[in-house]
Amino acid sequence: MTTTSRELPPVGETLVETRNLSKLFRVGTSRIAALNHVNLTVPRGSFTAIVGTSGSGKSTLLNMLAGLERPTAGEINVAGQAVHAFSESQLVAYRRKQVGFIFQSFNLIPSLTALDNVALPLSFQGMTKPRRQARAKAVLAQLGLEGHLNHRPAQLSGGQQQRVGIARALAVQPTLVFADEPTGNLDSKTSERTLQLFRTLIQRFQQTWIMVTHDQHIASFADTVVSISDGRIAGITHNIHDKVAQP
Numbered sequence: 138m139t140t141t142s143r144e145l146p147p148v149g150e151t152l153v154e155t156r157n158l159s160k161l162f163r164v165g166t167s168r169i170a171a172l173n174h175v176n177l178t179v180p181r182g183s184f185t186a187i188v189g190t191s192g193s194g195k196s197t198l199l200n201m202l203a204g205l206e207r208p209t210a211g212e213i214n215v216a217g218q219a220v221h222a223f224s225e226s227q228l229v230a231y232r233r234k235q236v237g238f239i240f241q242s243f244n245l246i247p248s249l250t251a252l253d254n255v256a257l258p259l260s261f262q263g264m265t266k267p268r269r270q271a272r273a274k275a276v277l278a279q280l281g282l283e284g285h286l287n288h289r290p291a292q293l294s295g296g297q298q299q300r301v302g303i304a305r306a307l308a309v310q311p312t313l314v315f316a317d318e319p320t321g322n323l324d325s326k327t328s329e330r331t332l333q334l335f336r337t338l339i340q341r342f343q344q345t346w347i348m349v350t351h352d353q354h355i356a357s358f359a360d361t362v363v364s365i366s367d368g369r370i371a372g373i374t375h376n377i378h379d380k381v382a383q384p
């Protein structure tokens with residue numbers, strides 16, 4: 138697994154920047170400011186947690202950064218690209234090629250093996266089957282799943298299913314990885330192991346991850362914790378971590 142060849146800033150420099158990012162939802166006659174002038178900077182190679190109570194705007198922020206929803210106003214810049222100004226087809230390409238997603242419920246396809254689940258997003262990139270399978274195998278091996286390539290999700294533990302989900306997100310060699318409550322369905326021991334794995338992967342591959350959680354303990358594994366309240370940034374804190382040992 139290598140980092141993407143896409144033109145990226147050096148590690149530590151700004152990869153993602155939002156300016157006055159706002160999202161207004163209209164429900165009947167009322168308006169909900171789900172995000173209100175959010176200014177956020179995320180350096181390349183960092184692990185950011187977005188925390189906040191239910192309804193604070195976390196998912197809305199993640200969805201806009203990931204190109205799933207459009208802002209009402211404001212800017213989103215990712216690796217020098219104006220994502221807020223993308224056309225529909227540019228947004229589709231951005232989601233497929235530059236973004237990896239990790240979900241709470243894993244979202245694996247039950248009828249497909251681990252190998253085929255991981256290889257699937259690569260088919261959207263027009264990669265040949267042998268190349269897709271070789272890439273998927275390599276990523277699964279990086280995550281310690283080389284012995285489970287032909288297992289279907291139901292034949293894997295929760296932690297293993299989440300590692301398949303991580304492999305699927307990483308297989309496209311994304312610029313950015315988004316994780317939405319990624320440990321919500323794991324027991325506390327497996328959660329901690331999974332979060333340590335996130336840190337190892339981020340350091341080893343100089344990746345940039347943004348995770349949404351309502352749990353401060355989960356957030357403590359990130360480098361930076363951005364607290365959101367009523368659609369606004371209420372505070373930003375930085376955690377000090379020991380360097381992850383390289384295997």
Ligand SMILES: Nc1ncnc2c1ncn2[C@@H]1O[C@H](COP(=O)(O)OP(=O)(O)OP(=O)(O)O)[C@@H](O)[C@H]1O
Pocket residue numbers: 162163164169170171189190191192193194195196197198351
């Ligand atoms: N499609 C929508 N239409 C109308 N209002 C919405 C829509 N999506 C979100 N909202 C509102 O925007 C606000 C922020 O919602 P959001 O889902 O971003 O919160 P959240 O912090 O992710 O919450 P949770 O932790 O419960 O998932 C809430 O008041 C929500 O009701």
